[in-house]
Amino acid sequence: MAGESGRATPIRRRHKRARDRALDGIEIAPQVGGGSIAIGDAGDGGGATRTVATRDPAIDEPITEVPVCNRETVDRAVEDAWEAFDRSWAGTAPAERSRHLFEWIDELEGEIERLALLESLDTGKPLADARGEAEGAIDTLEYYASIVRAGTDDRIPAGEDLHMYTRTEPYGVVGGVTPWNFPLWAAAWKLGPALAAGNCAVIKPSQATPLTTVRIAQLAADVLPDGVLNVVTGPGSVTGSALVEHEDVRKVSFTGSGEVGTEAMKAAAERVAPVTLELGGKSPFIVFPDADLDEAIEAVADGIYYSAGEICDAFSRALVHEDVYDEFVDRFVERSASYALGDPLEEGTTMGPLTSAERVETVTEYVAVGRQEGATLQTGGGRPDDPALAEGFYVEPTVFTGVENDMRVASEEIFGPVQTIQSFGSYEEAISIANDTEFGLAAGIGTESTDIAHTAAADLDCGVVYVNAYGPIRPEGPYGGFKRSGIGHDLGAAALEHYRQTKTVYVNLDEPAL
Numbered sequence: 001m002a003g004e005s006g007r008a009t010p011i012r013r014r015h016k017r018a019r020d021r022a023l024d025g026i027e028i029a030p031q032v033g034g035g036s037i038a039i040g041d042a043g044d045g046g047g048a049t050r051t052v053a054t055r056d057p058a059i060d061e062p063i064t065e066v067p068v069c070n071r072e073t074v075d076r077a078v079e080d081a082w083e084a085f086d087r088s089w090a091g092t093a094p095a096e097r098s099r100h101l102f103e104w105i106d107e108l109e110g111e112i113e114r115l116a117l118l119e120s121l122d123t124g125k126p127l128a129d130a131r132g133e134a135e136g137a138i139d140t141l142e143y144y145a146s147i148v149r150a151g152t153d154d155r156i157p158a159g160e161d162l163h164m165y166t167r168t169e170p171y172g173v174v175g176g177v178t179p180w181n182f183p184l185w186a187a188a189w190k191l192g193p194a195l196a197a198g199n200c201a202v203i204k205p206s207q208a209t210p211l212t213t214v215r216i217a218q219l220a221a222d223v224l225p226d227g228v229l230n231v232v233t234g235p236g237s238v239t240g241s242a243l244v245e246h247e248d249v250r251k252v253s254f255t256g257s258g259e260v261g262t263e264a265m266k267a268a269a270e271r272v273a274p275v276t277l278e279l280g281g282k283s284p285f286i287v288f289p290d291a292d293l294d295e296a297i298e299a300v301a302d303g304i305y306y307s308a309g310e311i312c313d314a315f316s317r318a319l320v321h322e323d324v325y326d327e328f329v330d331r332f333v334e335r336s337a338s339y340a341l342g343d344p345l346e347e348g349t350t351m352g353p354l355t356s357a358e359r360v361e362t363v364t365e366y367v368a369v370g371r372q373e374g375a376t377l378q379t380g381g382g383r384p385d386d387p388a389l390a391e392g393f394y395v396e397p398t399v400f401t402g403v404e405n406d407m408r409v410a411s412e413e414i415f416g417p418v419q420t421i422q423s424f425g426s427y428e429e430a431i432s433i434a435n436d437t438e439f440g441l442a443a444g445i446g447t448e449s450t451d452i453a454h455t456a457a458a459d460l461d462c463g464v465v466y467v468n469a470y471g472p473i474r475p476e477g478p479y480g481g482f483k484r485s486g487i488g489h490d491l492g493a494a495a496l497e498h499y500r501q502t503k504t505v506y507v508n509l510d511e512p513a514l
Helices: 010-022 072-085 094-110 114-124 128-152 184-195 209-220 234-242 260-270 294-309 325-337 358-371 428-435 450-459 492-498
Strands: 049-056 059-068 162-170 171-179 200-204 229-232 253-257 274-279 284-287 315-322 376-379 399-402 417-425 442-446 465-468 501-506
Touching: 010 059, 010 492, 049 501, 059 209, 072 162, 072 200, 072 229, 072 234, 094 114, 094 128, 094 184, 094 209, 094 492, 114 128, 114 184, 114 209, 114 428, 128 184, 171 234, 171 315, 184 200, 184 253, 184 492, 209 229, 234 253, 234 260, 234 284, 253 260, 260 274, 274 315, 274 442, 284 294, 284 428, 294 325, 294 417, 294 442, 315 325, 315 428, 325 376, 325 399, 325 417, 358 376, 358 417, 428 450, 442 450, 450 465, 492 501
Parallel strands: 171 200, 171 253, 200 229, 253 274, 284 315, 284 442, 315 417, 399 417, 442 465
Antiparallel strands: 049 059, 162 501, 376 399
């Protein structure tokens, strides 16, 4: 492998120093019952029995070794979580849970620079983007720590002889599986509502990018009761399966591919456990003829090139009105070529590498498929020429025109920096093309007309609609998809309800007698 060559290039030296800083004084290990578990220390059965390396995608070198938790480790994590729930967490009042969460947030804020550095090293995101996502994760936790105090149970008017009310209760122990593209932020999306609602959690980060999830659990050790938050590490086929199939995990929240999400849903169905699924997308951005093209170009570029296109709601399909199509294409190709691929740790880098060598192979295969299908490659499609980036997992920003909706590059989720541009002639055609997909996570609208914006937002068959921009994603807004993009929501007050069950109480009243 390139990472074993040992040549001390400037980028390698920089990343070695960064690794040393990021890992100084911490151990990357499963977090169960309030502390780290070493290999072979999961009780009977031995726990984790081997390790895998998480690799730095900018230079293809190992960052550190991470234990693979087997089924016995997951059993122990679930058992410890139930003990914590029964011992203390189930009986905490919302105000007390809020206080615990804010104490955890204080710990996270004190380590935001380390968290950003770990995230950048693990995922390849530019350091500024990783820092922004760390701030977004903290903001999410703050939101749930705040709103949980406002929750109330409801009295239902049912007559003078009946006192009828509802109460909400946590499920107990819930499981979360998070993806490799937004590991820290996605963990907060699940842990915020789960813990605020009164559950204990066992979360499994991606094998490829587990570092920040392990670290935030370590930072919770002194402020959350032991066993409330547990992290098990390893691949989905081993550790993830053991978690989502576990008979004592009462609710599952999964973010990842549609194929794996379907299997998680089947496993939960075996014991009738509820699931939240946030899966893939093939999101369109519709550029209407009255759109501000400066805004539209930036929105589409942000939506496909942020995080090197490894985003579920990426604006991977630009649908542009024929009156402005040629100008949009020319300007968007120029904007795509302007991205500065480089070391994620260097200021000025606007796009980093993909997360793994497998992702590079997949994306470049799709580029070849697009050309075979007859689409026109306008720019990009290959590896950058810069020799300093040769050993990293980089792919140039890529643009295809001459695309039809039935082409694979227009219908399948590529999960990389590959943009297709199609034209349309009428409002009805734009909506038809946009909705002609099995996915329904997000869509964007570029227009100066409030009539078009609100009408299109209603007509688009998806869970999230952005107008004249990509994002922002705020914790107050429910986030979820239609069709094969998922079930339920992360974020918003709605997510809190996904982690609680409702009980109705009937109290029959007689005439008072003394």
